[in-house]
Amino acid sequence: MAKKGFIAEFKEFIARGNVMDLAVGVIIGGAFQSIVNSLVNDMIMPVISLLTGGVNFSNWVIRIGSGENDTIKYGNFITAVINFLLMALVIFCFVKVMNNLASRTEKLLKKEEEAPAAPATKICPYCMSEIPIAATRCAYCTSELPAEDTDKEE
Template sequence: MVVDTKKAAEKGKGFANEFREFIMRGNVMDLAVGVIIGGAFQSIISSLVDDIIMPIISLITGGIDFSNWFITLDGSSYPTLAQAQEAGAATLNYGVFITAIINFLLMALVIFFIVKSLNKLSDKMKKEQEEAAPTTKICPHCKSEINIEATKCPCCTSDLK
């Protein structure tokens, strides 16, 4: 089997060029920025849930602490999740899961409101652009102002393209 090194080098160079073009596309860079900002935003949402919403829910529910809702798989009983984990017990931490669901729902709600606001702003800008679109044009023959949809000039009766 004979390998053409020139073709192999061109193929490798083509792949590298394709990859560089892919990475430098605006969409990929926008996605990368979005992921980074989303990660930072997630810490804000987690703090909102853990430090503000969960204490309020705990107050409303009479002091229930979701983070200590767990089941030990070995049948032992521990007062807190931290003590169970310290003892090395295997646990199902469904309270932590409930908190994660609340985090997700809040993040989805915030993103929904952001997208809704951006769509409303986009629609408003599109409407302004449509309103700013010209409604008249100048006849190339007699230079009079006519409707933009006219196919014949009402002043000089010239055919328009």
């Protein structure tokens, strides 16, 4: 088994469809992130701040030294966790709505596909035998069929 060169492996990796899908997903995710960040920071966090009496989590720190950078900023971590949970909730709701729409569309398409087909046969009114829908004379009893029966398909 011959070894592939690094460049050949890289080309094969890039040429796969799922890599391109992933790249598109990352780009769209980055754009969507700014929308979700705005929703969280500009709309939801002010409400949470109002409910908590104006507490700003980002100011919560533990000093571990005398310098300005000698702090553990656990308030920023709490804010990041809240942002993540809210972002995950918004994305979950968005995906749920999109899946619901896709499911409804699929059901509508399925109903259209399952529509009953036009009958291909009919019953001879004289001998009660099954004959083709376009027949003008019964193949079994040779009776001439009424003209109104042949107009049904038109």
